[in-house]
Amino acid sequence: MAFAGAGAIVHATGATAAEVAAARAYGTPVSYSVLDVRDMTAVEGYSSQFTSVAALVNCAGVNLRAAEFTVQGFETVVDINLTGSMRSASAFRGALSNGGAIVNIASMFAFFGAAHAPAYAASKGAVVQLTKSLAIAYAGDGIRVNALAPGWIETAMTAAPRADPARNAELMKRTPMGRWGTPGDLTGPALFLCSPLAGFITGAILPVDGGYLIA
DSSP states (O other), X not given: OHHHHTTOOEEEEESSHHHHHHHHTTOOSEEEEEOOTTOHHHHHHHHTTOSOOSEEEEOOOOOOGGGGGSHHHHHHHHIIIIIHHHHHHHHHHHHHTTTOEEEEEOOGGGTSOOTTOHHHHHHHHHHHHHHHHXXXXXXXXXXXXXXXXXXXXOSGGGHHHHXXXXXXXXXXXXXXXXXXXXXXXXXXXXXXXXXXGGTTOOSOEEEESTTGGGX
């Protein structure tokens, strides 16, 4: 919504028809499609319709918690969170050439271990290194690659800790700004990294966490 509000022509994808339908219910001027980032053929087919792209935001991600302690669950999370980002970056590289920007979504768990979600933390740590590596590799094509590292944001993924009074209080006590972040708190940083204002920034990992990492 923020990119559309800034005048961009926005195309967004969801993993399932249900996700796309839920997004369309907001009524924003965005073109939605179903796309499974685990399917390279599908990703390449989707990207082939674009000849020039200003920005790519890789935000497909899952957290399976207990299921991540199984090999299948671990592989699923890494395939979506990490390899999915690489598939998209690779498929859109040509269209992004000469001034495009990629923003990957990492996490504060790229810096911490996560006893409850080992695959999530591992994949997000790898997204940070992927971001730095592609920033170097794609610089010759005129493509900047950066990442956001969100902290505790009000999403469906954080419903459980928000609903637990003790855990909620623990997290807010450590967060200097004293509140949960919102999805809207991520849009400004994402727009900045995709804009000419960040024209000399690449390979950066920008925490958006209310100060949680430094507390």
